[in-house]
Amino acid sequence: MTKIAITGASGFVGQTLAKKLIETSPDAQLILADVHQPPNPTKSSNVECIAADLTEASACQSLVSRSPDAVYILHGIMSSGSEADLELGLKVNFDSVRNLLDTIRVERPATKVIFTSSCAVFGRAAVKDVASEADIVPYPESSYGTQKLMIEFLINDYSRKGLIDGRVVRLPTIFVRAGAPTAAASSFVSGIVREPLHGQESELPVDPNIGIWLSSPRTLAHNLVHAMNVPADKFGHFRTVLLPGYSATSGEILDALEKVAGKEVRSLVKEKRDENIQRVVLSWPAKYDTSRARGLGFTEDVGLEQTIKDFMEADK
Amino acid sequence: MTKIAITGASGFVGQTLAKKLIETSPDAQLILADVHQPPNPTKSSNVECIAADLTEASACQSLVSRSPDAVYILHGIMSSGSEADLELGLKVNFDSVRNLLDTIRVERPATKVIFTSSCAVFGRAAVKDVASEADIVPYPESSYGTQKLMIEFLINDYSRKGLIDGRVVRLPTIFVRAGAPTAAASSFVSGIVREPLHGQESELPVDPNIGIWLSSPRTLAHNLVHAMNVPADKFGHFRTVLLPGYSATSGEILDALEKVAGKEVRSLVKEKRDENIQRVVLSWPAKYDTSRARGLGFTEDVGLEQTIKDFMEADK
């Protein structure tokens, strides 16, 4: 029986992934770990939920001692959070992840590890046009992107040596994200759809013509499961892959919202520029070449209108 | 009065740099630190020599408490060493350097830091033709290159935030290196010139047609001093620069040796293939675009014959 661990499992991606795994691999045993006690998303008895602060070495030990066959490393401090607090970002996004990787390579060598990196490894200044993992040098313009990138290279090295079987997926911004706004600089992207659909006002803090690279929760969940199942030798000499997504401006998002939900809903969104957020968002490239992902069998995204419809459907 | 610290100062580059600094900045105060008590290269009274294991936090503290205006971080475990012993490489090449950087940013913010990275951050598989810091994605094929690269990104992030004033120089293989053979996979490149010039036999472990990217000690010393003096804002949005060098095959090196020192000297070199060394050397790209270095005022190299003549001269 397969045993799959997910760290940061109380988070949005962790919960979405857990549901998908329960649906696609009903026999798998799941271990959900997070500093905040993770909810069991479907009350399945195959799911163990652990409260664990992974900055503590003993928590990493205890997780790995449960002998998972695959570990999804999802826990972390998001972009604004790690830009504001360098020490915390280093501690969680780098040190605790490295410690978990080291525990895995020593205690349970060759275990599959799926790590969610981010498109924030790219700085916009270094990307002339379209970003890709094979051709564009990542020069992050954030501490978050830097910490993710350092772990990427560590995973590549450990995998090259056969110490772990790592898979690094660079995630687009998730849209539409359910739940409360987050500390991520990109939080507004979901906010300008989610809040109006709930009858609440929402602020657009950036120029509506700035493009952002997005992925829907549905496609993301599918692709995260796929990341575990790609045969290791298909990756070639590096394990990093940009997940599929699509580029949209806030203006296009609002047009799609109006089309799907009407003028009145859209009118709940007010422009109110926040230069700090705009600066961070402008540091991310808006277009990505995902031919490597397609070659590895990852699935293309469903696009703007379908994603908003999916969100409304799930929200009911 | 300027105070300049050098770590790994007992090593070949450290000693070469120290001599150059004493020559070019006679008023500067030098602090030479190494786990092996560093020699004072010119017996100058402006030089303090400290035995310090920089994997110990107290050694980093003690070094930074001397209030250097610039720190050259040169200490490390070379390529073969860190490939064979992952833990040691991580401990010295990553952890101790990170700890030193963290001590500097906290105790002496905005200090100049010059870090010697390496062309081993590039794997040959990812480099179609010519490697450059702006256009070619570094996918290292060694733990040494990985550890160097992780520190590069950390230095870029700390510099972006103004916490340190970092400069990352990627060094070519130094040729001709004086002294004993080293644990570096590239050690033979100097060996096939140095040993025959001393009347000793030497082995060439790789195909004589494989190109290697080289820099002479003379040019390197000049460029390392220059790295400290480049105005910070000239670097743009990243601090990494490939130092100038030139590409030569072992065959070309031996031809130059014959031209400068005669047939008999050359005949002391025997081909004896070592697949392990060849594999590592083949993982390094042989050609580099150094336009960024030139734009920043770094100096081009002097070439093969002049370098061998310089070595013979210094050796007398």
Ligand SMILES: NC(=O)c1ccc[n+]([C@@H]2O[C@H](COP(=O)([O-])OP(=O)(O)OC[C@H]3O[C@@H](n4cnc5c(N)ncnc54)[C@H](O)[C@@H]3O)[C@@H](O)[C@H]2O)c1
């Ligand atoms: N959502 C996105 O748009 C997006 C985009 C790119 C990358 N990512 C990455 O995907 C992963 C998941 O993202 P998310 O949106 O679910 O984030 P999230 O913030 O919703 O979840 C992160 C979880 O990590 C947990 N965590 C933090 N510190 C911890 C610690 N010390 N020990 C254990 N758990 C800890 C938090 O409690 C939280 O539940 C993250 O690594 C993130 O960087 C997400």
Ligand SMILES: NC(=O)c1ccc[n+]([C@@H]2O[C@H](COP(=O)([O-])OP(=O)(O)OC[C@H]3O[C@@H](n4cnc5c(N)ncnc54)[C@H](O)[C@@H]3O)[C@@H](O)[C@H]2O)c1
């Ligand atoms: N020489 C080259 O061809 C070359 C090429 C690329 C990069 N580099 C880099 O340049 C730097 C200097 O290279 P080098 O050729 O002088 O190397 P070297 O091996 O001659 O010197 C390294 C020094 O670091 C010291 N050291 C090791 N562990 C230490 C510790 N824990 N605390 C304090 N000191 C410690 C060693 O004692 C040694 O004296 C290194 O960082 C190397 O990676 C060199």
